[in-house]
Each structure stands twice: as structure tokens, then as C-alpha cells.
Amino acid sequence: MSHLPHNERQRMASEERRGNERGCDPLVSVPKALLHQGANGHAGKDAPKYKFNSGGKISPEILTMVFTGVIAFVAIVQACIFWYQWKAMKGQLSAMNGQLSEMQSGGKDTHELAVQAKNQADRTKEVADNALSQARATNRLANEAKRTANANQQSLAVARQSLDLLQRPWVGIKSISVRSNVEEGTDVPATVSLGNFGKMPARRLNSLVTMQTLCGPFPEHPSYGTQQDIGGTSFSVLMPDQVWETAEFKLSRKLQKSDMEALRKITNDTSTQCRLYVYGRVSYLDMLSNHRWRHFCGYWHVGTANTFSACLTYNDGDEDYPNGKEP
DSSP: OTTSOHHHHHHHHHHHHHHHHHTSOSSSOOOHHHHTOOTTOOSSSSOOOOOBOTTSOBOHHHHHHHHHHHHHHHHHHHHHHHHHHHHHHHHHHHHHHHHHHHHHHHHHHHHHHHHHHHHHHHHHHHHHHHHHHHHHHHHHHHHHHHHHHHHHHHHHHHHHHHHHHHHSOOEEEEEEEESSOSOTTOOOOEEEEEEEOSSSOEEEEEEEEEEEEEESSOOSSOOOTTOOOTTSBOOSEEOTTOEEEOOOBOOSSOOOHHHHHHHHOOOSOTTTOEEEEEEEEEEEEOTTOOEEEEEEEEEEOTTSSSOEEEOSSSOOBGGGSTTOOOO
């Protein structure tokens, strides 16, 4: 450096001191040994040669080499980074493949479970349908059995009713016997013969009978007044085809001329027609202690001495009412 001018040597010395303080060149980081090379740029025997310009700065070729090395280093670092990223992504891909396999396996298992559940549901529905069919069949059988039972009950009721009608006692009036002619001045004494026309005995007979003169239609519930007879309650048994004659009964007073005129007057107006009636009721028990009863009614046939004909009403009995109760 002795051949350099004095001012130049001082400037370079000043820059060298500043470089020692910083450890590098103000333009580019270069080791200190490079600044102490000779004019030929040799630091030692085998040291590389660096070309400096007249200002002591590194030449562009050196900078290109440095930048190329830096770029290569950065490329290597990026390659390492890419390799690690590729490795991580490969691991994630393997994990995702495993998850996909598990999902596919789970999907197959789920599909199989769904198929099994559907098969079970189909079997359950089939069992339910069979049970419903059996229930309907049982219901039909029950309805048929109910109808059969009802028909049997009806048949039994009809049979019992037929047997009852055939085998029960039938007590009714057989005749009305008048001791005198129906004429003015008589009270017309009479008796009634009751007979059992059935095939079973009748027990505990009780009767009520009277003779009265009534004008107009025969009442639905006639009055018996004080005329009661045939001995009250009888504890005897009236056997089939047996006849029982009541005690004598008669009018409460003797017939007057006006009575005979009213009785002999024939009219088509039933609301004013007057007649001499004999009517009564008889009650009894059959052998099963069922209560039986009958009404009977007859009226004097005008123009005869003492003949009585059956009334159009009040000749009913327990068989004429569903419950057998007397109205």
C-alpha cells in the first residue's frame, strides 16, 4: 500500500478501522483476512483469489457467486421444508385413508344392521298380521257362537213357551147357570162353573164374580162392588178336566119394569145399550208356582129366558200379556 498516495492510504486506514469495529465491509460482509491481502489478493499459499476494484470493494463476480450460494442454500432449505410437509401430508393422507376405511366398514356394518332391522320389522309385521288375522277369525267365531247361543236361547224360550202352553193348567169359565128367568121382580140368582182345561193341576184358586146392569160399552176396568163369592181362597187342587161350581150370587136388588124396558131395547148405538152382565176373575198357581189369572164375562141374550153369551171384551188372561201381569 506504500505506492498509494498519502490521502488514499489514510482513507483506507480509516475504513479499515471502521471495518474492524463492525467485523465486515460496509457494502458486503467479508472476513477481515480478505482486507489484509496484498495487491495480488493472496492471504496464503492456497487461499482463493478475490478480485477487488480500485476502491477495495468485492467484484460483481464474487457477489454473483455469493448470491448463487445463498439461493442454493435457500433452495435446499425449501426442499427440506417441502420434504417435511410432504411427509406430514403423507401421514395425514394415511390417517384419512384409515378413517375412510373405517367409515366404509362402518357404512357396511350400518347397512347390514339396517337390513337386519328391516328383516326383523318385516317378520314382526308378518307376526302382527297373522295375529290380527287370528283375532279377526276368533272374533268371527265368537260372533257366530253368540248368534248360535242367541238362536239357542230363542229356541229354548220358544220350546219352554210351547211346553208351558201345552202342559200348564188352563182355568176358565165353563158355563153360567141362572136359577130363574130374567124378568121383572127377580134378582136373578146364578152360579158359575169353572173348569181346568189344561194338562197340569191348578192350585190355590181365588175368584171374584158379580152380576150388574150396565149401560154403554163394557168398561176396561169394571167395578165389582160388594158382590164377592166362590168362597175366597181355596186350598184345594183343581185337576185337569175337573169342574168347580161357585157359590150362588145375584143382583143387589130385584129387576124393575124400567130395568126390563131398558134391557129389551135393542139399539145400534153401543154408547146407550143397556145389558145384564155376569163377569169375574179367577187367579191360581201352576205346579211351578207361577201366578196365573183369567177374566170372564157374559151378558143376557135378550129374547131368551136366561141364556148368557160371551162378551166381546174382558175375556183375556195372563197369556195375552208379555209379563203375564194383570192390567
